Amino acid sequence: MSEFKYLDFETLGRIKNMQMLAQGVVEGFILGLHRSPYRGFSVEFAEYRQYVPGDDIKHLDWKVYGKSDRYYLKQFEEETNLACHILIDASPSMDYKGEGAVFTKLEYACRMAACLSYLMMSQRDATGLMIFDDEIRQRLPARGSPAHRQLLLTTLDNVKPGTGDTDLAGPMHALAESLKKRGMVILISDLLDDPLKVMSALQHFRFQGNEVVVFHVLDRDEIEFPFHAMTEFTDSESKEKVLVAPQSVRREYLNEFDRFFGAYKKGCADLGADYKLMNTSASLELALSEYLYRRSRLF
Numbered sequence: 001m002s003e004f005k006y007l008d009f010e011t012l013g014r015i016k017n018m019q020m021l022a023q024g025v026v027e028g029f030i031l032g033l034h035r036s037p038y039r040g041f042s043v044e045f046a047e048y049r050q051y052v053p054g055d056d057i058k059h060l061d062w063k064v065y066g067k068s069d070r071y072y073l074k075q076f077e078e079e080t081n082l083a084c085h086i087l088i089d090a091s092p093s094m095d096y097k098g099e100g101a102v103f104t105k106l107e108y109a110c111r112m113a114a115c116l117s118y119l120m121m122s123q124r125d126a127t128g129l130m131i132f133d134d135e136i137r138q139r140l141p142a143r144g145s146p147a148h149r150q151l152l153l154t155t156l157d158n159v160k161p162g163t164g165d166t167d168l169a170g171p172m173h174a175l176a177e178s179l180k181k182r183g184m185v186i187l188i189s190d191l192l193d194d195p196l197k198v199m200s201a202l203q204h205f206r207f208q209g210n211e212v213v214v215f216h217v218l219d220r221d222e223i224e225f226p227f228h229a230m231t232e233f234t235d236s237e238s239k240e241k242v243l244v245a246p247q248s249v250r251r252e253y254l255n256e257f258d259r260f261f262g263a264y265k266k267g268c269a270d271l272g273a274d275y276k277l278m279n280t281s282a283s284l285e286l287a288l289s290e291y292l293y294r295r296s297r298l299f
Contacts, residue, residue: 004114004157006110006111006113007114007115008114011288012115012119014285014289015115015289018293018296019119020084020123020125060073082125082126082183083126083127083142083184084185085179085183085185086116086117086130086186086188087185087188087189088106088109088110088129088130088131088159088189089191090131090133090137090159090162091133091134091164091166091192091236092161092164092166093105093190093192093236094109094161094190095161095236096219098221098222101219101220102280103280105190105219105280106161108217108280108284109188109215111284112284113129113156115284116186118149118153121148125144126143127143129152129155130171130175131159133164133165133166134164134165134170135167135170137162139175164237166193166237167193168189169193169194169198169201172187172204173201173204176205176208179205179208182209182210183210183211184210184213185205185213186214187202187214187215189216190216190218190222191214191264198264199264199268202214202267202273203271206273211274212268212272212274213276214264214268214274214276215278216276216277218278218280219280220281223257223279225246225254227246227250228246229246230243230245231244265277276291
Protein backbone atom coordinates (compact mmCIF):
# COMPACT_ATOMS: atom_id res chain seq x y z
CA MET A 1 0.00 0.00 0.00
CA SER A 2 1.28 3.47 -0.88
CA GLU A 3 2.49 5.78 1.90
CA PHE A 4 0.72 8.55 0.00
CA LYS A 5 -3.08 8.54 0.11
CA TYR A 6 -3.57 9.86 -3.44
CA LEU A 7 -1.00 7.66 -5.19
CA ASP A 8 -3.14 4.94 -6.74
CA PHE A 9 -1.00 1.91 -7.64
CA GLU A 10 -3.82 0.26 -9.57
CA THR A 11 -3.89 3.26 -11.89
CA LEU A 12 -0.09 3.39 -12.02
CA GLY A 13 0.00 -0.30 -12.89
CA ARG A 14 -2.15 0.33 -15.95
CA ILE A 15 -0.34 3.46 -17.17
CA LYS A 16 3.25 2.69 -16.14
CA ASN A 17 4.24 1.58 -19.64
CA MET A 18 2.60 4.62 -21.26
CA GLN A 19 4.20 8.01 -21.74
CA MET A 20 2.93 11.56 -21.44
CA LEU A 21 4.79 12.84 -24.47
CA ALA A 22 4.97 16.46 -25.52
CA GLN A 23 3.52 17.07 -28.97
CA GLY A 24 5.60 20.15 -29.67
CA VAL A 25 9.21 21.19 -29.36
CA VAL A 26 9.98 22.09 -25.76
CA GLU A 27 12.95 23.57 -23.98
CA GLY A 28 14.89 21.00 -22.01
CA PHE A 29 17.51 18.39 -22.63
CA ILE A 30 16.95 15.47 -24.93
CA LEU A 31 16.85 12.06 -23.24
CA GLY A 32 14.99 10.12 -25.89
CA LEU A 33 11.35 10.98 -25.23
CA HIS A 34 11.09 14.62 -26.30
CA ARG A 35 12.61 16.81 -28.99
CA SER A 36 14.46 19.91 -27.83
CA PRO A 37 15.85 22.98 -29.60
CA TYR A 38 18.75 23.03 -27.10
CA ARG A 39 21.75 20.86 -26.31
CA GLY A 40 23.87 20.58 -23.17
CA PHE A 41 23.59 20.08 -19.46
CA SER A 42 23.06 22.43 -16.54
CA VAL A 43 25.99 23.18 -14.28
CA GLU A 44 23.94 22.43 -11.14
CA PHE A 45 24.57 18.83 -10.09
CA ALA A 46 21.56 17.00 -8.61
CA GLU A 47 22.32 13.28 -8.25
CA TYR A 48 23.67 10.14 -9.89
CA ARG A 49 21.64 7.60 -11.80
CA GLN A 50 22.65 4.25 -13.23
CA TYR A 51 23.57 4.09 -16.91
CA VAL A 52 21.04 2.53 -19.28
CA PRO A 53 21.69 1.64 -22.93
CA GLY A 54 21.22 4.67 -25.14
CA ASP A 55 22.56 7.21 -22.64
CA ASP A 56 25.36 9.49 -23.80
CA ILE A 57 28.58 7.98 -22.41
CA LYS A 58 30.32 11.35 -22.25
CA HIS A 59 28.44 12.00 -19.00
CA LEU A 60 29.68 8.81 -17.30
CA ASP A 61 31.50 9.39 -14.03
CA TRP A 62 34.66 7.31 -14.38
CA LYS A 63 35.73 7.90 -10.78
CA VAL A 64 32.54 6.25 -9.55
CA TYR A 65 33.12 3.43 -12.05
CA GLY A 66 36.64 2.92 -10.68
CA LYS A 67 35.28 2.53 -7.15
CA SER A 68 32.14 0.52 -7.83
CA ASP A 69 32.80 -1.17 -11.19
CA ARG A 70 29.39 0.12 -12.28
CA TYR A 71 28.42 2.81 -14.75
CA TYR A 72 26.73 5.93 -13.36
CA LEU A 73 25.79 9.19 -15.03
CA LYS A 74 25.91 12.58 -13.41
CA GLN A 75 22.37 13.97 -13.49
CA PHE A 76 21.79 17.68 -13.29
CA GLU A 77 18.84 19.78 -12.19
CA GLU A 78 18.04 20.73 -15.79
CA GLU A 79 18.60 17.27 -17.24
CA THR A 80 15.04 16.69 -18.25
CA ASN A 81 12.87 16.28 -21.29
CA LEU A 82 10.57 19.12 -20.33
CA ALA A 83 9.23 21.10 -17.41
CA CYS A 84 5.67 20.05 -16.62
CA HIS A 85 3.48 22.21 -14.38
CA ILE A 86 0.36 20.61 -12.86
CA LEU A 87 -2.28 23.15 -11.78
CA ILE A 88 -5.00 22.04 -9.36
CA ASP A 89 -8.10 24.15 -8.83
CA ALA A 90 -8.90 24.02 -5.10
CA SER A 91 -11.79 26.49 -5.19
CA PRO A 92 -14.84 25.71 -3.00
CA SER A 93 -16.82 24.14 -5.85
CA MET A 94 -14.18 21.40 -6.12
CA ASP A 95 -15.27 20.08 -2.71
CA TYR A 96 -18.52 18.71 -4.16
CA LYS A 97 -19.35 15.02 -3.95
CA GLY A 98 -22.67 13.75 -5.24
CA GLU A 99 -24.69 11.02 -3.60
CA GLY A 100 -23.06 7.67 -4.29
CA ALA A 101 -19.76 9.23 -5.36
CA VAL A 102 -16.54 7.95 -3.78
CA PHE A 103 -14.45 11.10 -4.17
CA THR A 104 -14.98 14.83 -4.20
CA LYS A 105 -13.83 16.56 -7.38
CA LEU A 106 -10.77 17.82 -5.50
CA GLU A 107 -9.85 14.35 -4.23
CA TYR A 108 -10.24 12.98 -7.75
CA ALA A 109 -8.04 15.81 -9.07
CA CYS A 110 -5.35 15.07 -6.48
CA ARG A 111 -5.37 11.36 -7.33
CA MET A 112 -4.97 12.25 -10.98
CA ALA A 113 -2.16 14.70 -10.24
CA ALA A 114 -0.33 12.14 -8.08
CA CYS A 115 -0.42 9.52 -10.83
CA LEU A 116 0.52 11.95 -13.60
CA SER A 117 3.39 13.48 -11.63
CA TYR A 118 4.73 10.02 -10.79
CA LEU A 119 4.52 9.07 -14.46
CA MET A 120 6.17 12.30 -15.63
CA MET A 121 9.07 12.00 -13.21
CA SER A 122 9.48 8.31 -14.03
CA GLN A 123 10.18 9.37 -17.63
CA ARG A 124 12.66 11.91 -16.23
CA ASP A 125 10.55 15.02 -16.77
CA ALA A 126 10.78 17.78 -14.17
CA THR A 127 7.36 18.33 -12.62
CA GLY A 128 5.97 21.23 -10.64
CA LEU A 129 2.70 21.81 -8.81
CA MET A 130 0.43 24.79 -8.22
CA ILE A 131 -2.60 24.71 -5.90
CA PHE A 132 -4.90 27.71 -6.34
CA ASP A 133 -8.37 29.18 -6.00
CA ASP A 134 -8.64 32.97 -6.21
CA GLU A 135 -4.89 33.12 -5.55
CA ILE A 136 -1.91 30.79 -5.55
CA ARG A 137 -2.02 28.79 -2.29
CA GLN A 138 1.01 26.57 -2.83
CA ARG A 139 3.58 26.29 -5.57
CA LEU A 140 6.43 23.87 -6.14
CA PRO A 141 8.89 24.55 -8.98
CA ALA A 142 9.42 21.92 -11.68
CA ARG A 143 12.13 19.51 -10.57
CA GLY A 144 12.82 15.84 -11.09
CA SER A 145 14.69 14.46 -8.11
CA PRO A 146 13.33 11.65 -5.89
CA ALA A 147 13.26 14.09 -2.95
CA HIS A 148 11.13 16.49 -4.99
CA ARG A 149 8.70 13.70 -5.89
CA GLN A 150 8.28 12.94 -2.17
CA LEU A 151 7.59 16.61 -1.46
CA LEU A 152 5.11 16.91 -4.32
CA LEU A 153 3.14 13.83 -3.25
CA THR A 154 3.14 14.96 0.38
CA THR A 155 1.84 18.37 -0.72
CA LEU A 156 -1.00 16.73 -2.63
CA ASP A 157 -1.94 14.67 0.42
CA ASN A 158 -2.47 17.88 2.38
CA VAL A 159 -4.49 19.89 -0.15
CA LYS A 160 -7.64 21.43 1.33
CA PRO A 161 -10.50 23.16 -0.53
CA GLY A 162 -10.46 26.94 -0.43
CA THR A 163 -13.13 29.13 1.11
CA GLY A 164 -12.91 32.27 -1.03
CA ASP A 165 -14.28 33.30 -4.39
CA THR A 166 -13.30 31.53 -7.59
CA ASP A 167 -10.84 33.31 -9.87
CA LEU A 168 -9.09 30.77 -12.07
CA ALA A 169 -7.62 33.24 -14.54
CA GLY A 170 -5.68 35.46 -12.12
CA PRO A 171 -3.38 32.80 -10.64
CA MET A 172 -2.84 31.21 -14.07
CA HIS A 173 -1.75 34.53 -15.57
CA ALA A 174 0.63 34.97 -12.62
CA LEU A 175 2.16 31.54 -13.23
CA ALA A 176 2.46 32.17 -16.97
CA GLU A 177 4.37 35.40 -16.30
CA SER A 178 6.85 33.54 -14.08
CA LEU A 179 7.70 30.67 -16.44
CA LYS A 180 11.16 31.03 -17.95
CA LYS A 181 11.00 28.31 -20.57
CA ARG A 182 8.47 26.43 -22.61
CA GLY A 183 7.05 23.16 -21.35
CA MET A 184 3.74 21.51 -20.55
CA VAL A 185 0.92 22.92 -18.43
CA ILE A 186 -1.73 20.52 -17.11
CA LEU A 187 -4.84 22.17 -15.67
CA ILE A 188 -7.17 20.03 -13.50
CA SER A 189 -10.34 21.95 -12.68
CA ASP A 190 -14.13 21.96 -12.82
CA LEU A 191 -13.78 25.24 -14.76
CA LEU A 192 -16.72 26.83 -12.95
CA ASP A 193 -15.73 30.33 -13.94
CA ASP A 194 -16.19 32.69 -16.87
CA PRO A 195 -14.98 30.71 -19.92
CA LEU A 196 -13.70 33.86 -21.65
CA LYS A 197 -11.41 34.68 -18.70
CA VAL A 198 -10.20 31.09 -18.33
CA MET A 199 -9.51 30.76 -22.06
CA SER A 200 -7.57 34.03 -21.96
CA ALA A 201 -5.29 32.55 -19.28
CA LEU A 202 -4.83 29.34 -21.27
CA GLN A 203 -4.02 31.45 -24.32
CA HIS A 204 -1.31 33.16 -22.25
CA PHE A 205 0.40 29.79 -21.77
CA ARG A 206 0.01 28.93 -25.46
CA PHE A 207 1.36 32.31 -26.57
CA GLN A 208 4.54 31.52 -24.64
CA GLY A 209 4.89 28.22 -26.51
CA ASN A 210 3.68 25.90 -23.77
CA GLU A 211 1.66 22.81 -24.51
CA VAL A 212 -1.62 22.89 -22.58
CA VAL A 213 -3.68 19.93 -21.35
CA VAL A 214 -7.05 20.54 -19.66
CA PHE A 215 -8.74 17.89 -17.52
CA HIS A 216 -12.29 19.11 -16.93
CA VAL A 217 -13.33 17.37 -13.69
CA LEU A 218 -17.06 17.21 -12.99
CA ASP A 219 -19.35 15.15 -10.78
CA ARG A 220 -22.01 12.98 -12.40
CA ASP A 221 -24.68 15.20 -10.82
CA GLU A 222 -23.35 18.20 -12.73
CA ILE A 223 -23.24 16.34 -16.04
CA GLU A 224 -26.56 14.50 -15.88
CA PHE A 225 -28.66 16.42 -13.32
CA PRO A 226 -30.24 13.16 -12.07
CA PHE A 227 -32.50 14.75 -9.44
CA HIS A 228 -36.23 13.97 -9.15
CA ALA A 229 -37.61 14.96 -5.76
CA MET A 230 -37.61 18.50 -4.43
CA THR A 231 -33.95 19.32 -3.83
CA GLU A 232 -32.17 22.07 -1.91
CA PHE A 233 -29.06 23.37 -3.68
CA THR A 234 -26.34 25.37 -1.91
CA ASP A 235 -23.98 27.80 -3.65
CA SER A 236 -20.45 26.62 -2.79
CA GLU A 237 -19.18 30.19 -2.35
CA SER A 238 -22.03 32.37 -1.13
CA LYS A 239 -23.70 29.46 0.77
CA GLU A 240 -27.03 30.71 -0.53
CA LYS A 241 -29.65 27.95 -0.54
CA VAL A 242 -32.50 27.48 -2.99
CA LEU A 243 -35.23 24.82 -3.07
CA VAL A 244 -35.89 23.54 -6.59
CA ALA A 245 -38.31 21.18 -8.32
CA PRO A 246 -35.80 19.42 -10.65
CA GLN A 247 -38.37 18.53 -13.30
CA SER A 248 -39.13 22.19 -13.90
CA VAL A 249 -35.51 23.19 -14.51
CA ARG A 250 -33.88 20.05 -15.92
CA ARG A 251 -34.16 20.99 -19.61
CA GLU A 252 -32.93 24.53 -18.99
CA TYR A 253 -30.04 23.24 -16.86
CA LEU A 254 -28.92 20.64 -19.41
CA ASN A 255 -29.09 23.21 -22.22
CA GLU A 256 -26.96 25.58 -20.14
CA PHE A 257 -24.53 22.77 -19.36
CA ASP A 258 -24.17 22.00 -23.07
CA ARG A 259 -23.29 25.64 -23.72
CA PHE A 260 -20.83 25.64 -20.82
CA PHE A 261 -19.21 22.36 -21.87
CA GLY A 262 -19.14 23.41 -25.54
CA ALA A 263 -17.48 26.75 -24.78
CA TYR A 264 -14.50 25.02 -23.17
CA LYS A 265 -14.27 22.17 -25.66
CA LYS A 266 -14.34 24.52 -28.66
CA GLY A 267 -12.12 27.09 -26.94
CA CYS A 268 -9.44 24.47 -26.24
CA ALA A 269 -9.65 23.17 -29.80
CA ASP A 270 -9.21 26.69 -31.18
CA LEU A 271 -6.13 27.20 -28.98
CA GLY A 272 -4.62 23.83 -29.83
CA ALA A 273 -4.98 22.73 -26.20
CA ASP A 274 -5.78 19.11 -25.38
CA TYR A 275 -9.16 18.77 -23.59
CA LYS A 276 -10.55 15.81 -21.67
CA LEU A 277 -13.80 15.67 -19.66
CA MET A 278 -13.36 13.59 -16.49
CA ASN A 279 -16.45 12.24 -14.71
CA THR A 280 -15.58 11.53 -11.07
CA SER A 281 -17.87 8.49 -11.07
CA ALA A 282 -15.68 6.88 -13.77
CA SER A 283 -12.63 4.79 -12.93
CA LEU A 284 -9.52 6.98 -12.92
CA GLU A 285 -7.52 3.95 -14.00
CA LEU A 286 -9.59 3.49 -17.15
CA ALA A 287 -10.04 7.20 -17.90
CA LEU A 288 -6.32 8.01 -17.71
CA SER A 289 -5.20 4.94 -19.65
CA GLU A 290 -7.76 5.70 -22.39
CA TYR A 291 -6.54 9.29 -22.56
CA LEU A 292 -2.84 8.34 -22.70
CA TYR A 293 -3.54 5.71 -25.37
CA ARG A 294 -5.43 8.23 -27.49
CA ARG A 295 -2.65 10.75 -27.03
CA SER A 296 -0.01 8.23 -28.06
CA ARG A 297 -1.84 7.70 -31.36
CA LEU A 298 -1.11 11.34 -32.25
CA PHE A 299 2.61 10.65 -32.64
